[in-house]
Amino acid sequence: MAVDMMNSQVLSNLLQTPNPSLQEDPALDPALSAGRVIDQPIEARLKYGSSFHAEILSRLNARQRLAEKNIASRWDDWNRVDESCALYIDLARNVRTADKGTRSNKKEMPWERAIVVPMSYAILQTYLTQLLGVFTKRDPILEVGGTGPEDMRSAKVMQSVLAYDQQQTNFLVQLYTVLQDAVKYGLGSFYDCWTDKYGWKFTKRPPNPFQDFLGVPPVERTWDLLKQHNSVEAVDPRLLWVDPRVSISNGQKAEFGGHRAFCSYLEILEGAQKNGGPYFNIEYVSKLGAGGISRRDTTVARSLKHLQMTGSMDDKDKGFHCKDSMTIRLIPKDWKLGDGERPEVWQFAWVDKTVVIRAHPSEYQHQELPYAGCESNVDTHVTFNPGVIENLDGLQRFMNWFYNSHVANVMRHLNNSMLYSPTLVEELDILNPTAAGHYRLSALGEKLLQEGRITMDAVIHQLQKVDVTSGMLGEVNQLFDWGMRMTGASDAMQAQVTADKRTLGEINQANMGASARMGFYAQLIDSMAVNQMATRWITNRQQFTDQEQFFRVSGEFAREMATTGDPRYQNGFIMVTPDDLAGNFDYVPRSGPMPADPGDSIQAWTTLSEMLSKSPMLLQMPDAQGRVPDVQELFKEFARTPLGIRNIDSFYKPLMPPPGMPGQPGMPGQMPPGAPGTPQVPVRVLPDEQVAQMRQAGNVIPLKGAA
Secondary structure (H helix, E strand, C coil): CHHHHHHHHHHHHHHCCCCHHHCCCHHHCHHHCCCCHHHCCHHHHCCCCCHHHHHHHHHHHHHHHHHHHHHHHHHHHHHHHHHHHCCCCCCCCEEECCCCCEEEEEECCCCCCCCCCCHHHHHHHHHHHHHHHHHCCCCCCCCEEECCHHHHHHHHHHHHHHHHHHHHCCHHHHHHHHHHHHHHHCCEEEEEEEEEEEEEEEEECCCCHHHHHHCCCCEEEEEEEEEEEEEEEEECHHHEEECCCCCHHHHHHCCEEEEEEEEEHHHHHHCEHHHCCCECCHHHHHHHCCCHHHHCCHHHHHHCCCCCCCCCCCCCCCCEEEEEEEEEEECCCCCCCCCCCCCEEEEEEEECCCEEEEEEECCCCCCCCCEEEECCCCCCCCCCCCCHHHHCHHHHHHHHHHHHHHHHHHHHHCCCCEEECCCCECHHHHHCCCCCCCCCECHHHHHHHHCCCCCHHHHEEECCCCCCCCCHHHHHHHHHHHHHHHHCCCCCCCCCCCCCCCCHHHHHHHHHHHHHHHHHHHHHHHHHHHHHHHHHHHHHHHHHCCCCEEEECCHHHHHHHHHHCCCCEECCEEEECHHHHCCCCCEEECCCCCCCCHHHCHHHHHHHHHHHHHCHHHHHCCCCCCCCCCHHHHHHHHHHCCCCCCCHHHHCCCCCCCCCCCCCCCCCCCCCCCCCCCCCCCCCCCCHHHHHHHHHCCCCCCHHHHC
């Protein structure tokens, strides 16, 4: 509080206003204080140790605890899903009852070893392969289109810029992680933001003999802006702080959204205000010790599922810290952050639940929470819905128990149980067998066997046992079939051949049904998460791009720019300025699944080619608009779709006449040069007699007659 008063007094002297220290405590209501403490920089008012800092920190931790309390109820189920997908069984786990309770006197797998039937893992990989195939069918993954003719060219430029953003933020890996979280846990989430990356920039100075003589380094190093781009991060569902009062599908109606990340002290220091970032109070973070509160807080340690963030290497290593970030809709006057009485979006960050390092109004014009969540099973009336693999947990554990019961029974049968008479055989050989397994007969046994009064089976006999658990293997297959029916991940989608015979039509019908289900999931994920994220990316690019930069272009857009001779186009790159992106452009992100295309089936193209070869007159029959089919365009479409040759135009070249034939440059009969890239048609000069014969036959007519 003393720091606040000192700053307020300095500010009062400069502004010649009454000293707030002589009045009531301005921290109680800064918006109404005469000293206008509220006009001070937020980092000065939120100095660590002040009463205002403690008040804001309390509000932030309260929202974090509310979110964690609700999300933590799912952690046990998610841990069980992770065990199944990791093919791991915890032999110390107690039996779980239907009400999710446990029995301490009974184990779930009461054996010394156990095997996981890989149903959950197989179905998970099938889902990820199919879903990722839908989204990566386009290159780049995010496609942008305009809603009007005036927007088309700008949309192509924006798409090239967003392709650069996807490359910088490793979007494919982030998308894979979100899809995996959505399928496994029923919840996957993106966190998107704009990134200004600062760091050391190396600039080579022009040659200067005088500076060389003085020993000035030829390369100058300065701390400057290196690059700027959209960023996206897949948030761990266990560390996602969502408002439990709204469903995931209605996430933008929430009051707050946040997440937790574990980062090093040096990463936090790079984001300090003196280094171009938004963080303050950094000097107090270093005093928390290596690992910060994560060393002693049980809730933080519980969320460290696979990472070890505690401890340090030496006294210079500040370790890793728990950083919570949250975007909140609030009324500034209620929080004593400003005079505003209307809702605003603010961004906060605090470290180890102790030090607030970020607090300011959101600078994003879209004014949305920067989170986009998706689910594999959607119910808009429920906050959390189970994932596909989570729904399989009951079947998975029954399968594990059935199979391991069978294995345990077989292992018991493998023990060599013998029935023998101690008077007919040397019992010591049976109790302590040699490597060869030789058993000696006693004198009585040898005598009776020689006289033929007994047989060898009467001397020693192996007990015959029946495996009563062999039928369980059929039950395992039945449960596996149920799992595939639940998820739609058929044998064909898993590249497995079924034991029973099926016709090609039946297999195609099953694959089409399974693909339709995958397309349905892809559409949901695209609508809930990818589309929202792409829309904010477009808005961020229009708002924050302030530098000219080259971006790679390809495909039709590159050919169009090369043909028109655009001066900004150079060897596959285009110079983009902020004016190319700013304005009232209405972009429509069309990421994710595409509509069904007959070109996906090569059989359809084969049928089309056979039909055209049998009925060539179809190529000469015009449609209602007077157009005829273009064989070359049909071939190009065939190459692009079933064959996957996207750059088929790269294999075409202008048609040139053979060497020495008329029509070449400088030769008689040369055609006038046409547009760039237009094929030159060879022209031959025929004798007059041949022309007369062709005219008499009606094959040629004079130009005047043609008019």
